Amino acid sequence: MATQHPDSTVKVSVQEEVGEAIQAYTLFGCDEVMVDYEGKLTPYAQPKEIVCKAVELGLPVGEGFFLTPRLPNPTLEEWERTMLSLEAALLANYYSRRLAGADAVRWVVLPMVEDVDTVRLVRRVLERKAAVYREELGTPSPPAQLVPLLEDVRALLEAERYVRAVAAGGEVRVFLGKSDAAVKSGHVASSLALAYALSELYRLEREEGVKVCPILGMGSPPFRGGLNNPSLAQIEARQYSGYWTATVQSAVRYDATYGEFLKVREA
Structure with missing residues (x-):
């Protein structure tokens, strides 16, 4: 997953995004791009464009x-x-259905998650907006899946609870972030919490048959996951084995040589 993190010298x-x-x-070679609205005035027409x-x-x-918008957290x-960010995601699917016959946006990310109620609220709004597009515009798209982004130690330790809040049969994704957790609680605590979250999600999958596909959000410095x-x-790929998707942030795309980037991609 390519991101729009401002962590590079470029x-x-x-207009260039x-x-x-x-x-x-x-x-x-990234098959997914995260269009970022969190704390960032990204044009709402960008996913459609x-x-x-x-x-x-x-x-x-x-x-x-695929495109995966990251929403602003309403709290x-x-x-x-x-x-408006949800509308941008739905509009992108309206056009992708018309032009390509498929949904470009299958997931939207809710960042800085600290409570299940907000996750459920945003999910309900997303589902109702998607229903309007289906009923009034004839867009046959199912609602995109809401992906909670867990960015502190406490949330990581409760990853199973957030997965249950968005699980609705089939595969479910959850985003595990390292950087903010490290800033708040330190490198060691955030690393252990992330490893614990991956272990608990694997247990949930094994015991209850919930297919969990974790996204691992890490940067280049060791403090940010490495x-x-x-x-x-x-x-790091071995240490945090069990993830399905990894973010490819701006620094490794622009501040590293292409050969160095390939080492990261192949890991």
Whole structure:
């Protein structure tokens, strides 16, 4: 999953982010791009614009290339920004259905999750908005799945509870973040909490048959997890085995050589 993290020395303007998303697939081999609205004034038309450009270039939208918006958390930012970000995701699917016959957005990420009630609230709003598109516009898309992003030690230790809040049969994704957890609680505590979360999610899957597909969010420095660090990627991939998706952040795409990037991708 390619992200729009501002952690590189290369500045990518909002106007360049559509091209950046295409490049994430064509050059870096990322099959998923996180369009970021958290604390960031990303245009609400951007997911739709990426869809249109990807279809024009023949990318497998909704089959091998996906967009996953990260919403503003309504407990931390204005509620209308959450609503508009959800609308952006649904609009992208409206166009991807028309142009490619598939859904470009299958998941949306809710960051900085600290309580189950907010997760359930945003999920209900998403489902109701999706129902309007189906009933009024004839878009046959099911609602995108809400993915809770757990970014502190306490939330990581309660990962199972958040998974249960969004599980609705089939596969369920949960996003486990290292950086913010490390800032709040330190490197050791955040590392142990993340490993514990992966272990508990595996237990849940084994005992109850819930298919859990964790996303691992890490940067390049060891404090941020090291999974994007060419020198550490193989070690960290083994240490946190059990994840399905890893973020490929800006620093490893722009501040490392392509050969170094390939070491990270192959880890």
